[in-house]
Amino acid sequence: MPTHRHYNTIILGAGTMGAAAAYHLARRNSPPLVLEQFELCHDRGSSHGRSRVIRKAYFEDPRYVPLLHAAYENWRELERESGQKLLHLVGCLNIGPPDHVAIKGVIESVRRHNLPHELLTAAEIKKRWPIFNANEFDVGLYEPDGGFVVPEVCIRTHANLATKHGATIHTDEQVLEWSVTLTGVLVKTTTATYESEKLILTAGPWLPQIAADLNLPLKVERQVQTWFMPKNPAPFTAPNMPSFIHFVEGDAYYGIPMRENEGVKVARHHAGEITTPETVNRSLTPADESNVRAYTAKYLPAANVPIIDAKICLYTNTPDDHFIIDRHPQHENVVIAGGFSGHGFKFAPIVGSILADLTLDGRTRRPIDFLSLNRFSV
Numbered sequence: 001m002p003t004h005r006h007y008n009t010i011i012l013g014a015g016t017m018g019a020a021a022a023y024h025l026a027r028r029n030s031p032p033l034v035l036e037q038f039e040l041c042h043d044r045g046s047s048h049g050r051s052r053v054i055r056k057a058y059f060e061d062p063r064y065v066p067l068l069h070a071a072y073e074n075w076r077e078l079e080r081e082s083g084q085k086l087l088h089l090v091g092c093l094n095i096g097p098p099d100h101v102a103i104k105g106v107i108e109s110v111r112r113h114n115l116p117h118e119l120l121t122a123a124e125i126k127k128r129w130p131i132f133n134a135n136e137f138d139v140g141l142y143e144p145d146g147g148f149v150v151p152e153v154c155i156r157t158h159a160n161l162a163t164k165h166g167a168t169i170h171t172d173e174q175v176l177e178w179s180v181t182l183t184g185v186l187v188k189t190t191t192a193t194y195e196s197e198k199l200i201l202t203a204g205p206w207l208p209q210i211a212a213d214l215n216l217p218l219k220v221e222r223q224v225q226t227w228f229m230p231k232n233p234a235p236f237t238a239p240n241m242p243s244f245i246h247f248v249e250g251d252a253y254y255g256i257p258m259r260e261n262e263g264v265k266v267a268r269h270h271a272g273e274i275t276t277p278e279t280v281n282r283s284l285t286p287a288d289e290s291n292v293r294a295y296t297a298k299y300l301p302a303a304n305v306p307i308i309d310a311k312i313c314l315y316t317n318t319p320d321d322h323f324i325i326d327r328h329p330q331h332e333n334v335v336i337a338g339g340f341s342g343h344g345f346k347f348a349p350i351v352g353s354i355l356a357d358l359t360l361d362g363r364t365r366r367p368i369d370f371l372s373l374n375r376f377s378v
């Protein structure tokens with residue numbers, strides 16, 4: 001097996017985080033080698049499905065908001081450099097009971113960080129967007145700066161510009177193993193062996209096996225994305241419809257307005273089976289369909305029509321649903337980003353920038369202490 005040339009940095013995995021890290025490293029004159037086991041924008045990991053909600057009113061934790069401000073800046077910078085529209089700021093509506101922990105979290109984030117928003121009653125939601133049937137005592141927090149991004153376009157944009165700035169991306173090349181040596185890192189793939197000084201692990205749902213030495217407390221969860229084609233598409237198309245997240249009866253469902261003839265996307269957040277990328281059932285089951293229909297029938301009735309498409313995707317969850325962005329505890333030249341717990345996409349460019357910081361400088365000025373590995377006993 002030939003040993004190819006020496007690289008400053010190798011990135012393992014070209015999903016959204018790996019592509020973003022490649023772009024930031026290449027822009028800082030340290031172009032990496034990126035190794036991806038499949039084709040770019042494949043549909044077996046976590047980054048496919050034509051849309052991802054983007055928002056700053058963050059119910060998960062207000063500590064993410066400064067990172068979101070930076071991510072939005074980065075998305076805009078990427079738009080300027082590429083000439084490609086990435087941010088579709090059609091608004092994001094959070095709906096749910098006022099005493100729901102997520103609604104309280106959204107309100108805490110907008111107040112603490114002074115984010116533009118409107119607080120609405122269920123009747124006001126119905127008047128403004130007749131497609132939504134909120135429960136009588138639900139409230140709505142509408143964030144005009146929310147919306148969606150198209151993941152495949154974002155990944156290609158990062159990857160294309162990374163390549164333009166000197167990065168090398170090898171697709172269809174699986175990393176079989178990596179090890180730390182006296183001089184750096186040795187990475188063996190299906191076709192070659194490489195040496196580098198630094199290694200970034202952005203393996204998404206494959207992270208548990210690629211960082212098996214750490215025995216990370218990660219759980220990979222099956223997620224179903226479904227698209228419905230309403231008889232009258234206009235109310236389901238931006239600007240008539242915002243992205244939304246609805247907290248109902250111990251569950252959360254979200255939706256994204258139609259683009260072209262793709263249908264309106266409706267999906268359930270969390271509550272999927274724990275699985276692995278190798279064993280997951282990648283077909284829509286009758287139980288999947290009846291679950292999402294129970295939601296649309298009650299809360300989005302005009303979208304309770306035939307499903308025109310479905311895609312299975314994977315979350316990689318940490319026990320507290322917060323990300324992991326840190327250096328490997330035993331190897332300071334290995335940097336890890338994973339466990340994005342179903343809400344990482346919107347952060348991709350700032351995660352890429354932080355990974356470049358950690359790789360090149362060993363530290364970052366970004367507030368990521370709460371995402372460190374030392375909160376787990378690894």
Ligand SMILES: Cc1cc2nc3c(=O)[nH]c(=O)nc-3n(C[C@H](O)[C@H](O)[C@H](O)COP(=O)(O)OP(=O)(O)OC[C@H]3O[C@@H](n4cnc5c(N)ncnc54)[C@H](O)[C@@H]3O)c2cc1C
Binds near residue numbers: 048175
């Ligand atoms: C259904 C669904 C809906 C979501 N909705 C949202 C949302 O609305 N908003 C939001 O912000 N986030 C959302 N997320 C989360 C977000 O999409 C993920 O956090 C993000 O895509 C994770 O990206 P990643 O680069 O870590 O993983 P991935 O995209 O899976 O990338 C990992 C890559 O590593 C490669 N790889 C792994 N092992 C190897 C190996 N041995 N050799 C070579 N390559 C390897 C894989 O092939 C893969 O391409 C959602 C996720 C899902 C599944």
